[in-house]
Amino acid sequence: xxxxxxxxxxxxxxxxxxxxxxxxxxxxxxxxxxxxxxxxxxxxxxxxxxxxxxxxxxxxxxxxxxxxxxxxxxxxxxxxxxxxxxxxxxxxxxxxxxxxxxxxxxxxxxxxxxxxxxxxxxxxxxxxxxxxxxxxxxxxxxxxxxxxxxxxxxxxxxxxxxxxxxxxxxxxxxxxxxxxxxxxxxxxxxxxxxxxxxxxxxxxxxxxxxxxxxxxxxxxxxxxxxxxxxx
Amino acid sequence: xxxxxxxxxxxxxxxxxxxxxxxxxxxxxxxxxxxxxxxxxxxxxxxxxxxxxxxxxxxxxxxxxxxxxxxxxxxxxxxxxxxxxxxxxxxxxxxxxxxxxxxxxxxxxxxxxxxxxxxxxxxxxxxxxxxxxxxxxxxxxxxxxxxxxxxxxxxxxxxxxxxxxxxxxxxxxxxxxxxxxxxxxxxxxxxxxxxxxxxxxxxxxxxxxxxxxxxxxxxxxxxxxxxxxxxxxxxxxxxxxxxxxxxxxxxxxxxxxxxxxxxxxxxxxxxxxxxxxxxxxxxxxxxxxxxxxxxxxxxxxxxxxxxxxxxxxxxxxxxxxxxxxxxxxxxxxxxxxxxxxxxxxxxxxxxxxxxxxxxxxxxxxxxxxxxxxxxxxxxxxxxxxxxxxxxxxxxxxxxxxxxxxxxxxxxxxxxxxxxxxxxxxxxxxxxxxxxxxxxxxxxxxxxxxxxxxxxxxxxxxxxxxxxxxxxxxxxxxxxxxxxxxxxxxxxxxxxxxxxxxxxxxxxxxxxxxxxxxxxxxxxxxxxxxxxxxxxxxxxxxxxx
Amino acid sequence: xxxxxxxxxxxxxxxxxxxxxxxxxxxxxxxxxxxxxxxxxxxxxxxxxxxxxxxxxxxxxxxxxxxxxxxxxxxxxxxxxxxxxxxxxxxxxx
Numbered sequence: 121x122x123x124x125x126x127x128x129x130x131x132x133x134x135x136x137x138x139x140x141x142x143x144x145x146x147x148x149x150x151x152x153x154x155x156x157x158x159x160x161x162x163x164x165x166x167x168x169x170x171x172x173x174x175x176x177x178x179x180x181x182x183x184x185x186x187x188x189x190x191x192x193x194x195x196x197x198x199x200x201x202x203x204x205x206x207x208x209x210x211x212x213x214x215x216x217x218x219x220x221x222x223x224x225x226x227x228x229x230x231x232x233x234x235x236x237x238x239x240x241x242x243x244x245x246x247x248x249x250x251x252x253x254x255x256x257x258x259x260x261x262x263x264x265x266x267x268x269x270x271x272x273x274x275x276x277x278x279x280x281x282x283x284x285x286x287x288x289x290x291x292x293x294x295x296x297x298x299x300x301x302x303x304x305x306x307x308x309x310x311x312x313x314x315x316x317x318x319x320x321x322x323x324x325x326x327x328x329x330x331x332x333x334x335x336x337x338x339x340x341x342x343x344x345x346x347x348x349x350x351x
Numbered sequence: 352x353x354x355x356x357x358x359x360x361x362x363x364x365x366x367x368x369x370x371x372x373x374x375x376x377x378x379x380x381x382x383x384x385x386x387x388x389x390x391x392x393x394x395x396x397x398x399x400x401x402x403x404x405x406x407x408x409x410x411x412x413x414x415x416x417x418x419x420x421x422x423x424x425x426x427x428x429x430x431x432x433x434x435x436x437x438x439x440x441x442x443x444x445x446x447x448x449x450x451x452x453x454x455x456x457x458x459x460x461x462x463x464x465x466x467x468x469x470x471x472x473x474x475x476x477x478x479x480x481x482x483x484x485x486x487x488x489x490x491x492x493x494x495x496x497x498x499x500x501x502x503x504x505x506x507x508x509x510x511x512x513x514x515x516x517x518x519x520x521x522x523x524x525x526x527x528x529x530x531x532x533x534x535x536x537x538x539x540x541x542x543x544x545x546x547x548x549x550x551x552x553x554x555x556x557x558x559x560x561x562x563x564x565x566x567x568x569x570x571x572x573x574x575x576x577x578x579x580x581x582x583x584x585x586x587x588x589x590x591x592x593x594x595x596x597x598x599x600x601x602x603x604x605x606x607x608x609x610x611x612x613x614x615x616x617x618x619x620x621x622x623x624x625x626x627x628x629x630x631x632x633x634x635x636x637x638x639x640x641x642x643x644x645x646x647x648x649x650x651x652x653x654x655x656x657x658x659x660x661x662x663x664x665x666x667x668x669x670x671x672x673x674x675x676x677x678x679x680x681x682x683x684x685x686x687x688x689x690x691x692x693x694x695x696x697x698x699x700x701x702x703x704x705x706x707x708x709x710x711x712x713x714x715x716x717x718x719x720x721x722x723x724x725x726x727x728x729x730x731x732x733x734x735x736x737x738x739x740x741x742x743x744x745x746x747x748x749x750x751x752x753x754x755x756x757x758x759x760x761x762x763x764x765x766x767x768x769x770x771x772x773x774x775x776x777x778x779x780x781x782x783x784x785x786x787x788x789x790x791x792x793x794x795x796x797x798x799x800x801x802x803x804x805x806x807x808x809x810x811x812x813x814x815x816x817x818x819x820x821x822x823x824x825x826x827x828x829x830x831x832x833x834x835x836x837x838x839x840x841x842x843x844x845x846x847x848x849x850x851x852x853x854x855x856x857x858x859x860x861x862x863x864x865x866x867x868x869x870x871x872x873x874x875x876x877x878x879x880x881x882x883x884x885x886x887x888x889x890x891x892x893x894x895x
Numbered sequence: 896x897x898x899x900x901x902x903x904x905x906x907x908x909x910x911x912x913x914x915x916x917x918x919x920x921x922x923x924x925x926x927x928x929x930x931x932x933x934x935x936x937x938x939x940x941x942x943x944x945x946x947x948x949x950x951x952x953x954x955x956x957x958x959x960x961x962x963x964x965x966x967x968x969x970x971x972x973x974x975x976x977x978x979x980x981x982x983x984x985x986x987x988x989x
Contacts, residue, residue, distance in 0.1 A: 147959065150962065151962070151965070154961075154962050154966070157965075157969070161973055162972065165973040168977070169977055169980055172977055173981075173984050195917060195921045202913045205910075205947060206907070206909075206910040208951075209901075209906050210903070213900060213901065216900045327951075331947050335943075335948070338944055342920055342936035342937070342939070342940050343936075343940075346921065346924035346936055
């Protein structure tokens, strides 16, 4: 395995002592990152499992509760995240090509988009708070089943929807906050010129993390915002 | 005489640097293993202390030593400490950390700093757990079943939940490190079919840690949120389903049993060929059975919920799937036995533990089949039969393997030999004490004594007294090795590089190894367990 | 490894597709397709996720078999969790 002859790479200051060469080090980090993402899939998977079961049980009430979410804000946020994924791949590409200035611009754009997403999320949560849609003793949801307007919504079942809504979007937002932190760090280093075509592993792996968080949202948007919208 | 040896000692990972900082900030996998050894030993004695109080309470039918509430806390914290703070980190974090890089010929794990981070996470979790215990404890059982844990219990559920959540991250990081290390850091020539089976076992364990732990983590987050903010996801009075908690909990916690037992199987698979002087029988089957135990382990979780109200069809499916796990487990037992057949067996301390492991694991596994059978499970659910069954796996299996491994690799870890005759005596005491403690519990359970009660009808007393007596013997068996290991660090005979004449790269470096493990990067050009070509050391075999 | 430098054109094409699909999935939700509303939403989401994984996350270009194995097995175990849980919930006699 990986016992390639001593190469020029050996002198790269980013090479840790216990690796034979840069190639081995990069492959190890990449595999480590993917394994971490696998654990993330299972972490969100637990909540998706809960969501699936209650959606099957309480579909009409889930529909009513879902209709109270702002579909425009949800769609805009999806678009914002997709754009941020583009800026991330462009930043990685700039590093591969050794273009420092482009790296900095794309990373800054990513940060702006990430913060925009969190801002929209804050607006949504605030309005939920005002409408008493936060689960707990003050929870109150007035409304009727979308397909049967004469049938009132079961308060408890709607509360379960909002419990899951806040747990899932909250956990997602927490990942976004961590992502913003990581990308601020990357921006600083990109500005200093740390990442070169020979060494950009942190940028690449953080990019993988960012895309993963994007994918979670790609599922959350239809599952939370688009239940029983049909007229 | 020992001091003369110390001055002659060459530089190794223990004497290269001194001082508290050189330990607390170390990124050397061997030193981190020792940090783990100290911390899990601490938690083992805390958990053992709770066990002792439980057994003392059950000495008499009346609830005289502690009240019911206290008893509930005792068994809850016994379980939580022993499972999350001792058994799950035990072999992987101590022996695995120490041996995985050595066995595959690497300088260190792939991510040394993440390895240290995982120890710190464990310590943060441990401090939180100890704080929780000192300020009132928790009484939900180790299983945190809802809605009791979310709506009714007035103990420190949130704190205990968070402690276990954090220790889960520590476990995930260890698993991640192992998988990457095994894939990317093997020495030239160390192909997959030359890997020690200890490595295969840890690889399988790591898969479970990576894929299972996050699910229990998010479940505990939901429990904490539900308790703190009254969400209602698991609350039946508000449309929630408590069984959903059990599904998510056991999705991790059943495979978690294999996190505890697989590394032990790995240890035993190293010990048996060495003390039989034979190549392991059926290398590929043993390796693949580790992986299949890890995968099948994810298919069987609902057999913990047969009487909880899951659908009959689901119960049938899970019952049938549960038998699957028996196949790779049996393959392992047969292969160990076949390795011993016509072997030149030495009854050294590690081998005694390996014998104990094979016997006790077989009993634990077979009684597991009773429990997987839908009809019989209804009869013995929540009785001492279950308690006895899982202690045969976790103590008779996992802990025996851990002790066997500690003896086997102690010369490598410390550079000193432990006193062989005391070692054999302790192994015998552990085996006898264990059976005296837990065998009566099979009978108790079969006769109908339920678990988790602090009182019982007087007709169960004789068997309970036997069990408590056994626990006392067991305690002696556990204290002995600790005492003579400590003793040997100063007064033990200096260990040769390969005291057992064992195969494996870890024996080809010095005892204890240098900081970067090997003076020359090793190149492997022989097959695993090549005992036909390794001479048995007469001196070590005579024992003494 | 993902040494492979993907052209900016590919990235932009993927980005545009993802944006269009977001619009499509939101629009389709208002058309009554019966049970197919959910299915269409999930199919579109999965297609989008695949685009991100394969192109943005470079899985299509990587020579590393292990990365593909990790992705597939994580999804497999997630489906196990969902599937075997459903085996209980869909057959309960309540």
